[in-house]
Amino acid sequence: MLSYFARRLLVMIPTLLVISLVVFFIIQLPPGDYLETLIAEEQARGETVDQERIAFLREQYGLDKPMIEQYWIWLLGLLQGDLGYSFEFELPVVEVIGDRFWFTVVLALATTLFTYILSFPIGIYSAVRQYSVGDYAATFVGYFGLAMPNFLFALVLLYYANVWFGLSIGGLMDPQYIGAPWTVDKVISVINHLWIPMLVIGTSGTAAMIRRLRANMLDELQRQYVITARAKGLSPMKIILKYPLRLALNPFIADIGMILPQVVSGAALVSVVMDLPTNGPLLLRSLQSQDMYLAGAFLMFEATLVVIGVFISDILLAMLDPRIRLGGASSK
């Protein structure tokens, strides 16, 4: 296991380095930089551009240095937790992201829990009671969740919550708590608002997970070892829980690699529609305004979380799932 761990970890390091290089060059790709955009904006407004100030800013942010040197400074900064400076907000990126990061984490965790808690029993029931009324109902919900785009579901919920109940369900807290210090009332307000985006974002994931768990379970339930276990008189519950369910869990574990990046992107479209103070809208805004260090921090963080997520899921799968070599020679 140590060998496997070391080998996988060693693959991660060059992967992250290459990703950082690609991310940095991608954020440099658009013609010009933020300061040139600033100059163009000031000229468009008919204001005189203070060249000395621009030169000072260029030197201050290291934009006058060769690209490779800029990359090296950025990389060293990342390693020290310095994500750079946001030109648009004129603040360090860490301060710009601020509470948004934690809101996104809470929302991503709540959504993940919602997805797992709901899809787990429904998926198993749907497979064990195949073609029953319950299975058809779960299938209908599954296809509905898959077919309905999240942002559309958000719009529909926003509309009907307002028309039927007179409620404004946008945002992640009541307006009076925005920017206010953290209190018990503010936490309660966040919890009260959390279920709507959790429902909206989680529906499609839940639906997909139900379908996958059902398909995997059906596959396993038809295996010979299950028939043998039944013939030997093992209780139905034990048969399901001991092997088929364990094997059908693999997609859940493999999904960890995809869950972590959501912490950063935070379902951007839904966040825009529902006015959620998560990372998603900020990422979109930074890309539009060429706020390179803010966008770069998000992209780098997201890529890092993908790599870490895949690493964790690989290690968990190696621990939980006894692998069988199928043909070919293992390396010596």
Added chain:
Amino acid sequence: MIVLRYPSRALVGDYLRSGAGLVVGLGVLIVVPPNIPVVVIFGGIAVLFGVFGLRTLQRQKLEVALTENEIACRGLGTKVLAWSDLDFMRLRYFGRRGKRGVFGAGFMELKLKGAGTAFTFESSLEGFEKVAEMAARSYKNNGLSLDPATASNLIDLGIDSDAAVGCDSPPNVL
């Protein structure tokens, strides 16, 4: 008695991995001004690959002796396990992402336990199949049944665990 070793060419890769990991871990610790996350993450990487390097060194010195009655390992210390004491056997395959050929097809790991002694061997050990075969035979002779993944992996090594108790290895009844 058969004596088995890890061939040097099989350990070169592990030494290189260990060196690369140490360079990255220690390199960042030297270049970047220390702060808690950097020390924890990259210090952890350096320690992990240091341990990995030491284990590779231990493997280089390791000698595995096989007899009909026991298995013994001599490296930094000496461990002996009588086949009749074997009460745990697991053969696992660790695959790798991507196409075979670039990084190889993965490797197998054999774990044996009994009488308070534990052994772990990787498939790079010369004569790994022989160890697996003798362990499977003894395991069956001890009245224990192999888990399905281990049995399947044995078959892939060309060892039929069900036949292991058959004509090839008659139980010692005389």
